[in-house]
Amino acid sequence: xxxxxxxxxxxxxxxxxxxxxxxxxxxxxxxxxxxxxxxxxxxxxxxxxxxxxxxxxxxxxxxxxxxxxxxxxxxxxxxxxxxxxxxxxxxxxxxxxxxxxxxxxxxxxxxxxxxxxxxxxxxxxxxxxxxxxxxxxxxxxxxxxxxxxxxxxxxxxxxxxxxxxxxxxxxxxxxxxxxxxxxxxxxxxxxxxxxxxxxxxxxxxxxxxxxxxxxxxxxxxxxxxxxxxxxxxxxxxxxxxxxxxxxxxxxxx
Numbered sequence: 001x002x003x004x005x006x007x008x009x010x011x012x013x014x015x016x017x018x019x020x021x022x023x024x025x026x027x028x029x030x031x032x033x034x035x036x037x038x039x040x041x042x043x044x045x046x047x048x049x050x051x052x053x054x055x056x057x058x059x060x061x062x063x064x065x066x067x068x069x070x071x072x073x074x075x076x077x078x079x080x081x082x083x084x085x086x087x088x089x090x091x092x093x094x095x096x097x098x099x100x101x102x103x104x105x106x107x108x109x110x111x112x113x114x115x116x117x118x119x120x121x122x123x124x125x126x127x128x129x130x131x132x133x134x135x136x137x138x139x140x141x142x143x144x145x146x147x148x149x150x151x152x153x154x155x156x157x158x159x160x161x162x163x164x165x166x167x168x169x170x171x172x173x174x175x176x177x178x179x180x181x182x183x184x185x186x187x188x189x190x191x192x193x194x195x196x197x198x199x200x201x202x203x204x205x206x207x208x209x210x211x212x213x214x215x216x217x218x219x220x221x222x223x224x225x226x227x228x229x230x231x232x233x234x235x236x237x238x239x240x241x242x243x244x245x246x247x248x249x250x251x252x253x
Contacts, residue, residue, distance in 0.1 A: 003103050003125045005167065007207070008041055010034035013171045014060055015207055017129065018047065024101030026050050028074075030120070030129045031169065032064030039071060051100060054078025054088075055110075055131025056117040061169065062086055081116035094118060110157065112150025113140030119157065126164045128211075130157060135168045136209040137196075138176035139220040141249065147242030151223075154241070158221055162212030173206035178253045180219045183229045183244065189217045219244055 006018040010033050017030040018041055028051035029038050042049055049072040054062050056079065065076055065086040075089045077098055082088055092098060094109025098120065105120040110133040117140075119130040132140035133150075134157050142150055157166075177193040192213070196206050215221050223241040227233050232243035 003100075003122055003127060005127065006041065006045060007167070007205070008037065009171070009205075010037040011060060014169055015167070015171065015205075016041065017167055018042065018045065018049075019100070019103075020047060021101030021103040023103075026101035026103075028053050028100050029068070030167070031055055031061040031131065032068055033060045033169070035064030035067040038064060038068060042072075048072070049074045051098075052076045052078070053098065053100075053105070053120055053129070054082045055119065055129065055133075055169070056114040057081040057084045058114065058132070059085065061131060079116040079118045081114060092118065108156050110134075110153040112142055112145035112147075112153050115144045115149075117145075117153070121160060121164070126161055127167070128157065128160060128164050129167050131169050133157065134166060134214065134218075134220075135170060135176060136166075136173040136206050136214070137180050137192075137218050138172055138248075139218075139245070142245060147245060148238040150245070151238040151241040154221060158211060158215055160211045162210065162215065164211040165208045166210060166214065167208045171205065171207060174200045179248050179251045180217070182251065182253055183226050183247060184217075184219050184222065186217070189219075192217050219248075 004020040010016045014033040020027045027047045077090045080091045092107045096107040098105045108119040110117045110119045113132045121128045177196045223244045224237045227240035230243040230247045232240045
């Protein structure tokens with residue numbers, strides 16, 4: 001039976017995700033950006049929380065861990081770095097698996113935004129929860145890691161099947177699209193950007209996305225093709241990516 005994903009906005013631009021393995025009823029939340037919102041959604045759905053799956057340690061991803069555990073008694077799973085702000089019941093890293101009932105998640109190393117960032121991939125349902133590594137038309141800032149580390153992480157995600165549904169943690173897509181248009185004039189990007197701007201005007205979400213759509217239009221995954229636009233012509237792929245990331249950091253569009 002499939003995995004059900006319940007998505008909801010919280011904080012200023014985060015998304016919360018509650019997931020349920022329909023074969024067993026086992027339920028988890030992906031990160032804990034807003035404990036009150038998560039608990040409210042659980043009550044509305046009538047779901048009982050079994051597990052928290054953290055992607056990284058930042059407070060808008062793990063800050064609600066202890067409040068939620070105190071009320072639900074759930075198990076907290078995540079990368080070792082989460083212990084910077086809250087204890088874990090189980091530490092996981094790239095190559096591990098996590099079972100939620102009959103749903104098995106592969107843990108994918110995805111450091112760069114933070115050093116120990118991870119993603120969770122449900123191969124059976126082709127669903128990935130990628131935290132702040134990959135966004136719709138974007139990627140996370142390099143707060144702790146290097147351009148090379150982040151490029152390698154993005155390549156691991158890009159290697160997933162094109163029809164993989166990608167749940168990223170923030171609604172940044174319109175601003176990402178404005179930057180993307182400044183370095184890439186592809187027709188596919190222009191068409192997608194028009195759709196995004198129209199959707200946001202209607203206050204519609206632009207998450208989830210897919211791996212195939214990001215490979216076709218995301219400037220960070222397309223960085224080697226855009227190197228000349230960011231002063232990195234002929235550079236190795238990870239340096240081209242770094243130049244695109246720096247351009248985004250300095251973009252005021």
